[in-house]
Amino acid sequence: MQVLVIGAGVVGLAVARAAARKGHEVVVAEAANAIGTGISSRNSEVIHGGMYYPTGTLRGRHCVRGRRMLYEFCAAHGVPHRKCGKLIVATNEAELEKIHAIEKQGQINDVEGLEMIGGNAARAMEPELFCIGALHSPETGIIDGHAYMLALRGDLEDLGGAIAFNTPVKGAARKNGQWQVTFGGSGGEFAFDAVVNCAGLGAQGVARAMPDYPATRVPRLIFGKGNYFSYAGKPVFSRLIYPTPIVGGLGVHVTLDLAGRMRFGPDVEWIERENYDVDPARAAAFYARIRTYWPGLPDGSLAPDYAGIRPKLTGPTEPQGDFLIDTPAQHGLPGLVQLFGIESPGLTSSLSLGEEVAGYLAS
Ligand SMILES: Cc1cc2nc3c(=O)[nH]c(=O)nc-3n(C[C@H](O)[C@H](O)[C@H](O)COP(=O)(O)OP(=O)(O)OC[C@H]3O[C@@H](n4cnc5c(N)ncnc54)[C@H](O)[C@@H]3O)c2cc1C
Secondary structure (H helix, E strand, C coil), X not given: CEEEEECCCHHHHHHHHHHHHCCCEEXXXXXXXXXXXXXXHCCXXXXXXXXXXXXXXXXXXXXXXXXXXXXXXXHHHCCCEEXXXXXXXXXXXXXXXXXXXXXXXXXXXXXXXXXXXXXXXXXXXXXXXXXCEEEEECCCEEECHHHHHHHHHHHHHHCCCEEECCCCEEEEEEECCEEEEEECCCCEEEEECEEEECCHHHHHHHXXXXXXXXXXXXXXXXXXXXXXXXXXXXXXXXXXXXXXXXXXXXXCEEEECCCCCEEEECCCEEECCCCCCCCHHHHHHHHHHHHHHCCCCCCCXXXXXXXXXXXXXXXXXXCCCCCEEECHHHHCCCCEEXXXXXXXXXXXXXXXXXXXXXXXXXX
């Protein structure tokens, strides 16, 4: 089959690679001039364990399976990564209850190695930390996300696939048993047997530009912005440190990059329009939150860094959303797969999502 994947973020690239491995002829159309310029380059680059997500969700299933596949892929392709582990910390009794619940959910989700430890044991691991207890996740890690996307692209091209840059998809319609797709730029029109929409924050817009796809099936897009602050001093933690989760996110946590630098974020800011500025005034809330688990955070050490936007399907007062994959068996249009709401842990889940989506193409 001739397959068009819309979007060259981490999910589109993983879907394209999986489809090419099945023997399909694959083209990726990307509106920007490079891979991974969207959500995929504005995240924490954490390989998540998978303990947070409710039973039966796509996020839970793909995170755990995707994580295992991702570590294998990194080892086989020389993608820089480190299984540094993570502590989810409780600073009071109410938070302790919350992390017990996360441990339980992690066991249901089949997350390996989770262990509840006391405050002293946590401080023995991370001397600067204050907590009365913590959940240790040894399988959590960090990855060079761009190197990972380059490796996916390499595999795709080795399998005969191609990426067309500066090629925004403007619309697609069923014609003579195929999908007639219109491209902007110097693109024109081409026919494909199958189309996969992995356009991230653009997914709803792309879906609305398909007249055969019922508009009622296109979910709302809600922007859950996440701001990061960089830390100027010498890193004091060697593992990822997370507080208990908040509505819409995992809480302002310590993230590390592969060079060992520390930064903090992301928080959750509900916004109406795409905008990546980090408001320096948000630092006050960062200092307050971080000092609950790191009392030694010096004044004046945080600086606005970058922001990413989660493509959420639910708002602050609604229950947590899930990934949404709309398949031919569900909407009735052959060869069309739409992906919506691929927020965290989409990077961790990408290889597993890719394999599942490639499996729907022949239907
Ligand atoms: C703040 C934040 C922190 C996160 N942290 C983590 C983490 O630590 N670990 C984790 O596993 N996940 C994390 N995530 C989630 C993860 O980053 C995303 O799930 C993942 O990057 C989504 O990839 P994507 O390919 O779907 O989207 P994108 O990377 O946005 O790719 C979509 C692409 O489609 C292109 N496009 C859009 N419209 C069109 C069009 N009409 N035609 C052609 N191309 C188009 C865009 O240019 C873009 O390149 C985080 C997300 C955020 C926002």
